[in-house]
Amino acid sequence: MSTAGQTSRSALGQGGSTTGQGAASTAGPGATTATRPGAQPGATASRPVGGGAPSVRQRRVKLTVSRVDPWSAMKMSFLISVALGIAGVVMVAVLWMILSGMGVFSEINRLVGTIFSDSQNPFDIMDFLGFGRVLSLSIVIGVIDVILLTALSTLGAFLYNVCSSLVGGIQLTLTDD
Template identity: 45%
Template sequence: MSDQSTSRRQSYDPEKTQWTAGDAKRNFGPKRGSDSRHDVAHDDTHAGTQRSVRRDEASSRPREMASSDWEHVSRRTRKARLRLTRVDPWSVLKTALLFGVAGAIILFIAVWVVWGVIGVSGAFESINKAVNDLVSSPTSTKKFQLSDYVNTGRVLGLTAVIGVIDAVLFTALSVVLAFLYNLAAQIMGGLELTLAED
């Protein structure tokens, strides 16, 4: 055993071993393969990091653009064009009757207030005196009184009658116009309306 170990040591003695140029380059030269693989791996890692950064930037830009576009769209006023092809006569009748009654009430109150102001101001006494001075004679005992012909009850009653007639005529005329509009809309297509949001 000792002879075999001695022979092995002698065979592996570096001083007695003859090295060729290729063996020296392989054993003692720079490890280009591992370094190159390390450099390639480093380059791949750096390139992957850059790609991920670019991907994040690209993904953030669409979100920013989408938000700005959304704000721009939300600020714009949306419009819609519609066509009025038919008006319901029943709804027109109810609406016109409501406006007619409201107009009659307003007319009645206005006449009542104006008539009261005229009576308080003494205009009726002035009118009676002027008429009596022009028409009456010194021998006549009967004097002219405007209230015998025109008084508060008669004025307000006439105003109420006029208001009722006005409401009925306004309602009937509105319904007739609704039917005429529906007929014209079937022929001409109706009115075009443009609606917009606030």
Template identity: 45%
Template structure:
């Protein structure tokens, strides 16, 4: 019995000569929205963990020792509340969505311009 012949591996060399800016815009928007959600949730979780572990109380005690009686009844939670942290994280997330989407679109347009000059990026695909 003869062994079965080994299948020949196919290779295809392709060039990425153009990227559709509209598809880049849609994908960048979706990914940046996901990153924005992660930013807001991460900030809220971080603040909650810091509150539950007593870090804010330790900082308040340290400030009371450093400032003495001049500090009054100042607490860190008055300065940085959960609502303020969530609001600030949401603002940062919205700005990031706009900036990342616009920069991705600009990068796609710049890639298309440079690809017309140099031919694009070569990619080799194989069939294993």
């Protein structure tokens, strides 16, 4: 069904996968397997290409995260917090426009006007919740968010490194599917 360096369409249609590198070899009656990219010639993958049962158990690797680079943590947290800040400002602007379009602010003005009925000093909610004022406040909160999240994640990377040197870090187990 397969020759060196290529796999037939019927084998790929049955859920198998090949990397396009290495040679295919037979592992049993009618089942073909593809070699891994860095494997020795004659070594077979853990999942047969022909759709049969796995011939080799999954490979498991235990890794330890022993150190987090504070500079890379700071760069990533800065970019993520800037994106969150921009999304927050856009969200506030869209929410304000939706509420204004639905007439919520004019209803609040009418309701407060009937309750207080002060003709000399009429109440206008737009003095407090105008679009410019709300957008300016959300931008200020976004900038504070960027500064705090960047500082906290950098501090967190330093603290992780100190704790990791004491206890050895976080251990991860990765499996090869």
